[in-house]
Amino acid sequence: MKKASIGNPFISSPYVVWSAIFIIVPLLMVAYYSFTDANGNFTFSNIAALANYKEIFLTSIGYAAVATLISLLIAYPLAYFMTKTKLSTQGTLMMLVMLPMWMNFLIRTYSWITILANTGLINTFLGKLGIGPLQLINTPAAVILGMIYNYLPYMILPIYSVMSKLDNSLLEAAGDLGSNALSKLSRVILPLSMPGVISGITMVFVPSVSTFYISQKLGGGKNMLIGDVIEMQFQSSYNYNLGAALSLVLMVLILICVAVMNRFADDDGGVII
Amino acid sequence: MKTLSRLYIALILIFLYAPLAVMVIFSFNASNSTSLFAGFSLRWYAELFESEATLSALKNTFILAVLSSVIATVLGTVAAVGILGYKRKWTKSAVMSATNIPMMNPDIVTGVSMMLLFVFIGKFLSLKTSLGFTTVLIAHITFNLPYVILSVMPKLRQMDFHLPEAAADLGCTPFKAFFKVVLPNISSGIVTGFIMAFTLSLDDFVISYFTTGPDFQTLPILIYTMTKKRVTPDMYALSSLIFLSVLVLLILFNVSQSKSNKRSHKN
Numbered sequence: 001m002k003k004a005s006i007g008n009p010f011i012s013s014p015y016v017v018w019s020a021i022f023i024i025v026p027l028l029m030v031a032y033y034s035f036t037d038a039n040g041n042f043t044f045s046n047i048a049a050l051a052n053y054k055e056i057f058l059t060s061i062g063y064a065a066v067a068t069l070i071s072l073l074i075a076y077p078l079a080y081f082m083t084k085t086k087l088s089t090q091g092t093l094m095m096l097v098m099l100p101m102w103m104n105f106l107i108r109t110y111s112w113i114t115i116l117a118n119t120g121l122i123n124t125f126l127g128k129l130g131i132g133p134l135q136l137i138n139t140p141a142a143v144i145l146g147m148i149y150n151y152l153p154y155m156i157l158p159i160y161s162v163m164s165k166l167d168n169s170l171l172e173a174a175g176d177l178g179s180n181a182l183s184k185l186s187r188v189i190l191p192l193s194m195p196g197v198i199s200g201i202t203m204v205f206v207p208s209v210s211t212f213y214i215s216q217k218l219g220g221g222k223n224m225l226i227g228d229v230i231e232m233q234f235q236s237s238y239n240y241n242l243g244a245a246l247s248l249v250l251m252v253l254i255l256i257c258v259a260v261m262n263r264f265a266d267d268d269g270g271v272i273i
Numbered sequence: 274m275k276t277l278s279r280l281y282i283a284l285i286l287i288f289l290y291a292p293l294a295v296m297v298i299f300s301f302n303a304s305n306s307t308s309l310f311a312g313f314s315l316r317w318y319a320e321l322f323e324s325e326a327t328l329s330a331l332k333n334t335f336i337l338a339v340l341s342s343v344i345a346t347v348l349g350t351v352a353a354v355g356i357l358g359y360k361r362k363w364t365k366s367a368v369m370s371a372t373n374i375p376m377m378n379p380d381i382v383t384g385v386s387m388m389l390l391f392v393f394i395g396k397f398l399s400l401k402t403s404l405g406f407t408t409v410l411i412a413h414i415t416f417n418l419p420y421v422i423l424s425v426m427p428k429l430r431q432m433d434f435h436l437p438e439a440a441a442d443l444g445c446t447p448f449k450a451f452f453k454v455v456l457p458n459i460s461s462g463i464v465t466g467f468i469m470a471f472t473l474s475l476d477d478f479v480i481s482y483f484t485t486g487p488d489f490q491t492l493p494i495l496i497y498t499m500t501k502k503r504v505t506p507d508m509y510a511l512s513s514l515i516f517l518s519v520l521v522l523l524i525l526f527n528v529s530q531s532k533s534n535k536r537s538h539k540n
Contacts, residue, residue: 008358011352012351012355012359015348015349015356015418019371019372022415023415026387030382030386078281078285081279096289097286097289100290100293103516104512107496108292110307110504111293114299115291120308213478227381247381
């Protein structure tokens with residue numbers, strides 16, 4: 001049967017033109033600036049200068065990977081426990097998980113300073129017990145905590161949405177066939193929830209590896225990430241060409257990560273939001 | 274096991290809400306510190322409504338969110354209908370890959386790449402600065418579009434394509450058929466897309482930060498400038514108010530939804 005059509009394909013042309021100008025051309029601009037100097041002459045010096053930032057790239061990837069892993073370890077049991085509650089409770093819990101995301105990201109991060117500072121809430125409390133003060137703020141741990149705090153809902157959401165659709169009769173069948181709770185988890189629940197895990201990992205890793213605000217505020221300038229370096233090139237030292245080269249590498253890096261992750265999700269590959 | 278899982282859920286929720294609680298408590302602080310509580314006062318709420326910069330940033334943020342989400346919704350919905358009609362598979366996958374780029378790329382790369390385009394054009398036209406309201410608006414429309422398209426697309430796929438044909442057979446022009454048949458069928462997808470676009474635009478900091486000029490400040494950018502120095506509790510007061518309004522809106526939305534659910538069960 002011939003598939004009926006609902007509209008002339010031609011009507012998408014305003015969008016096609018828009019995305020060509022404002023999505024594709026800007027990416028070409030990044031490439032153009034990466035390979036030219038301030039006068040517009042072709043050069044490899046920006047790319048060569050990237051070698052100086054190897055450490056920072058590795059640090060960013062390391063921090064983001066740790067934050068992603070911890071988020072996964074926190075979110076997975078949480079999503080599982082949530083599916084075991086009453087249906088109405090599940091709706092409320094889901095709303096409670098999402099609600100903080102509606103709060104401005106900068107303010108949410110900033111209020112951690114009040115909690116973690118040397119004269120902050122935790123150290124005041126510890127001081128009353130005769131401990132400390134501990135150095136909590138301006139440490140790598142604080143930066144990683146900031147990442148986990150800000151992006152944890154992005155891990156919980158996709159995992160929960162996959163798990164809540166899990167067919168309960170599969171678990172019953174596994175039980176009838178002699179599976180205990182542990183093997184039910186490892187042989188039924190875990191493989192079936194993989195698409196949620198994959199999209200959770202991407203949704204936490206990508207913003208974590210590219211952040212600059214969290215490291216600025218909670219890292220105190222000592223824990224520079226690649227986002228900080230890029231931000232500096234564009235907003236304070238005005239070296240657009242180096243900034244473009246750094247962005248290009250960051251983009252390629254993330255595209256590779258996403259492509260690798262999507263390999264694992266041989267499902268329909270759609271991102272669950 | 275049940276108590277253990279409840280305890281776990283409670284712990285995570287405490288983690289998620291601790292900074293928000295801090296924010297609300299310190300918005301009532303009598304002193305101007307965000308770390309030492311000196312007693313209850315409403316002075317920051319009063320000061321908030323006297324600050325010219327805050328009010329104009331709030332207004333800018335709303336204008337930007339409304340304009341960008343409306344334009345993105347119209348452009349994106351029309352695009353989705355067109356894309357679904359593509360005959361060749363490769364054109365469809367090419368356009369959809371381009372659509373996915375702003376969602377996959379980190380915000381900083383999206384922001385920086387658009388900034389480079391605007392700066393390049395500005396240099397070409399030898400303008401003093403090309404960055405301002407127009408460029409942020411373009412940037413917001415661009416990052417909103419994929420969310421609209423991806424929420425409308427599934428609804429379109431679910432629709433029976435013979436309906437608009439039937440409408441045409443009964444004498445509708447394609448234009449009329451679109452408004453009478455297609456639009457009502459995909460309206461829930463359009464609304465979801467619009468709400469997502471609106472909230473993303475309201476909340477965006479990174480992309481605005483790179484694409485705006487000195488003359489146009491949104492609330493997140495104002496907050497950023499303030500957190501560069503020392504934050505006074507008026508920002509906490511403002512954030513508490515925003516949080517409260519979001520909370521009220523969500524509760525109203527949920528109540529009305531559960532009511533309409535009950536009604537549809539009765540019928």
